[in-house]
Amino acid sequence: xxxxxKRLTFVAVAMLLLAGATALVLTAFEENIVFxxxxxxxxxxxxxxxxxxxxxxLVEEGSIAKADGGAVVTFRVTDLDNTVPVTFxxxxxxxxxxxxxxxxxxxxxDGTFRADEVLAKHDENYMPPEVAExxxxxxxxxxxxxxxxxxxxxxxxxxx
Amino acid sequence: xxRFANPNRFLRLSRPVIPWAAAVTVACVAIGLYLGLFRAxxxxxxxxSVRIMYVHVPSAWMALFCYVSMALAAAVxxxxxxxxxxxxxxxxxxxxxxxxxxxxxxxxxxxxxxxxTWWAWDARMTSVxxxxxxxxxxxxxxxxxxxxxxxxxxxxxxxxVGVVNVPIIKFSVDWWYSLHQxxxxxxxxxxxxxxxxxxxxxxxxxxxxxxYLWVVLIRVRxxxxxxxxxxxxxxxxxxxxx
Numbered sequence: 001x002x003x004x005x006k007r008l009t010f011v012a013v014a015m016l017l018l019a020g021a022t023a024l025v026l027t028a029f030e031e032n033i034v035f036x037x038x039x040x041x042x043x044x045x046x047x048x049x050x051x052x053x054x055x056x057x058l059v060e061e062g063s064i065a066k067a068d069g070g071a072v073v074t075f076r077v078t079d080l081d082n083t084v085p086v087t088f089x090x091x092x093x094x095x096x097x098x099x100x101x102x103x104x105x106x107x108x109x110d111g112t113f114r115a116d117e118v119l120a121k122h123d124e125n126y127m128p129p130e131v132a133e134x135x136x137x138x139x140x141x142x143x144x145x146x147x148x149x150x151x152x153x154x155x156x157x158x159x160x
Numbered sequence: 161x162x163r164f165a166n167p168n169r170f171l172r173l174s175r176p177v178i179p180w181a182a183a184v185t186v187a188c189v190a191i192g193l194y195l196g197l198f199r200a201x202x203x204x205x206x207x208x209s210v211r212i213m214y215v216h217v218p219s220a221w222m223a224l225f226c227y228v229s230m231a232l233a234a235a236v237x238x239x240x241x242x243x244x245x246x247x248x249x250x251x252x253x254x255x256x257x258x259x260x261x262x263x264x265x266x267x268x269x270x271x272x273x274x275x276x277t278w279w280a281w282d283a284r285m286t287s288v289x290x291x292x293x294x295x296x297x298x299x300x301x302x303x304x305x306x307x308x309x310x311x312x313x314x315x316x317x318x319x320x321v322g323v324v325n326v327p328i329i330k331f332s333v334d335w336w337y338s339l340h341q342x343x344x345x346x347x348x349x350x351x352x353x354x355x356x357x358x359x360x361x362x363x364x365x366x367x368x369x370x371x372y373l374w375v376v377l378i379r380v381r382x383x384x385x386x387x388x389x390x391x392x393x394x395x396x397x398x399x400x401x402x
Contacts, residue, residue, distance in 0.1 A: 004240055004241070004285065007238065007239045009238045011235060011238065011239055015320065015323070018321060018324055019324055022324045022328075023316070026335075028327070030336065033283050033336050034283075034336045034337045034338075035280065035281075035282035035283065035336065035337050035338050035339050036339075037337075038308075038337070056337055064304050071251070081217075084268030087385065091272075092276070093210055093274065093275060094207060094273060094274070094276075095206070095274055095275070095276075097278075117273045117275045117276075117277075118276065118278055119280065119339060120275055120276055120342045121208070121275070121339060121341070122205070122274055122275070123341055124341045124342050124343060124344040124352050125344070125348070125352045125359050126203055126206075126210060126344060126352070126353040126354060127199070127203065127204055127206040127212070127353070127354040127357070128201030128202070128203070128204065128354060128356060128357075129202065129203075131204070131354055132204035133204075151303055
């Protein structure tokens with residue numbers, strides 16, 4: 001075997017081993033790499049009340065309510081399987097609206113998620129406002145949740 | 161491939177390519193920016209902030225493209241000992257680092273009004289930050305040796321180890337729940353971006369790619385000429401001592 005073939009084999013084998021090791025590490029740390037838990041994950045985990053975590057999903061249609069003169073917002077986050085009620089005191093991002101993706105950070109206390117930060121999640125659809133209107137009017141509107149399911153951002157509603 | 165590995169032939173062949181690459185860069189970026197900033201419609205959700213995408217997305221693509229090219233060149237240099245491949249890898253690193261930095265900064269500027277935060281430690285953003293540090297580490301290691309060949313070998317190994325990060329960046333938004341949205345252009349079922357927004361994006365992508373070609377050619381030529389000067393100096397020193 002020529003020297004350059006030896007080097008080629010060595011580099012190829014080293015890369016394969018490295019890829020394997022990385023895959024194992026990423027699988028083992030999956031719990032820590034996810035940015036948020038879905039409501040279903042959260043109910044299954046039942047985390048301690050002092051543990052900070054994030055919950056993500058869609059803002060349930062018709063679930064947004066304001067209390068305390070508008071300073072406190074309550075809404076429900078859903079993954080279409082389970083929902084978690086959220087309370088939040090503060091300023092919401094512009095993209096926050098019903099049916100849109102959201103990530104809330106805070107603590108789960110007595111079944112209610114007390115958020116101290118709410119981030120809006122954007123989907124991968126980009127279009128002018130007129131096109132969005134036309135799609136809605138013609139009934140071809142593909143909702144965010146379909147897109148999220150298709151792209152694996154959310155579990156399929158009928159898959160479990 | 162050996163034919164193009166000759167530095168003198170490279171100097172001769174690359175010279176006429178440079179002005180063409182420069183012209184394509186200026187034309188495509190000008191058209192892309194004009195279409196993106198003035199002609200493209202605002203987004204139905206993001207409003208005018210969507211225009212940040214026309215710089216952010218091509219920068220992020222180039223950040224990955226430069227890393228893959230750098231790692232390929234580094235591998236060729238490491239395995240087949242082509243001196244030009246080492247120079248190409250070295251010349252690509254700062255270009256890739258700049259694109260990565262641009263992607264991080266423009267992403268942050270978009271994240272504040274859209275998500276409500278400048279930065280989040282989600283899988284996509286964290287892995288791109290790691291990519292930026294890989295570029296910086298590559299450049300530092302490449303320059304850390306007196307002998308350029310030893311520097312090229314050590315940094316090539318770092319570049320190859322860093323390749324594992326590339327699929328992590330690309331698929332982070334699919335493998336894990338992340339704040340960053342999944343891919344819009346290169347995805348199953350066609351792009352989920354309106355043509356009026358896709359065209360400016362593609363012009364910017366072509367412009368950025370030809371910018372990469374332009375700058376890397378100039379940098380490789382500079383490295384070759386610097387190597388020649390180094391060789392002449394060494395000969396002079398040895399000649400004077402003899």
